[in-house]
Amino acid sequence: MSPKPMVRPGGRSARVQESVHTAVRQLQAEVGREALTVPLVAARAGVTPSTVYRRWGDLQELLSDVAVEHLRPDGPPADLGTLHADLGAWAEQFLDEMASPPGRAYIRDALLGDPDGNNAGQCSDFAADQIEIVLSRASDRGEAVPDTEQVIDQIVAPMMYRILFRPSQLDAAYARALVERTLSKA
DSSP states (O other): OOOOOOOOTTSHHHHHHHHHHHHHHHHHHHHOGGGOOHHHHHHHHTSOHHHHHHHHSSHHHHHHHHHHHHHSOSSOOOOOSSHHHHHHHHHHHHHHHHHSHHHHHHHHHHHHTOTTSHHHHHHHHHHHHHHHHHHHHHHHTTOOOOOHHHHIIIIIHHHHHHHHHOOSSOSHHHHHHHHHHHHHOO
């Protein structure tokens, strides 16, 4: 992926990124992903195609950047009062979002335009940050908690494998079973 310029809050770079991301989302809804081109996105965003190429390199890297932004959580996970409830609710929501057709498309786009693994790392960090919030709350309540990496290895990794390679039987019961196994080992 080409290096991205430092984005100043409210600066031109942030405005360009927002307008281009908005254009991609709107055009995907209107004409479909397959019809997207850099000139089409640039025209909708009110920038030149060279601006898009300079910042993102190509359409796939742009789609990858948009996908990563979409995969960023909107807020902290729900606080339901216990580790079991919090982690279970988070796992169900994570699986529901990632296994949906739009979620799978965003995962695909995030990975396809990511030759150096930065976007995959960002997505992993999003999940780890959410897990750490859940575990920190539980620890503050005096509950025994597993390690963040253990949760990633025992809950997130199996979900992602199934989403990508064995997409059957992906439901709340599957997410809850992974949580049960993980917490029984904590």
